[in-house]
Amino acid sequence: MRASDVDRDRVAAVLREHTAEGRITVDEFNERLEDVYKAKTYGELARVTADLPDVDMRARPARTPAPLANKGTHQGMRAAWAAWAAASAVNWVIWLIISLSTGDFIYPWPLWVMGPWGAVLLVSTLFGTGPQKR
Incomplete structure (x- = not known):
């Protein structure tokens, strides 16, 4: 009986x-x-494969991709930091536009937006328990 490409890929x-074993x-x-x-x-x-033992590929554990960054930081915390960075950037751009359009150095008010929020995120990142399992 003729073999298909899927059959060949399965044997490969x-x-x-x-080889890995x-x-x-x-x-x-x-x-x-x-x-x-x-x-x-x-x-x-x-x-x-006649001289090799049978391998049940369905019984093999699925490979999970390696985390992109910070093995200890879960995805929710990375998202929180990304939101903080985006909001901080928008505030700094607004501050810069206002400062340049008025010709005066305006008080750097974005520090009040990013400071407390960043401090809370930093403490949560350093001392947090990670993702909660349900």
Whole structure:
């Protein structure tokens, strides 16, 4: 019976798993992978893995992507810092436009917006317990 591309990809994934577990070397993996993509039938695919134990790919744990930044900072805290930064930037732009349009140095009032909010976020980031599990 003829094998499909999905069948070949499934056997290639099994070979990658065996390579990761140390059952076959990288050179052997490359040779077998070449045979996998040359295979036209299920029988040819079965011969590539005949000497290897069966691997149930459904039983493998799913790989989770690594966090983008700050392993200890959960996504909600990163969002709070992003909101703080955006609001602070908008306030500073408004302050700069007003200062330039009047020609006078205006009191830097954005400090009163970003200061307390930033202090609360900093304390929460440093001493917070992380995301709450339900």
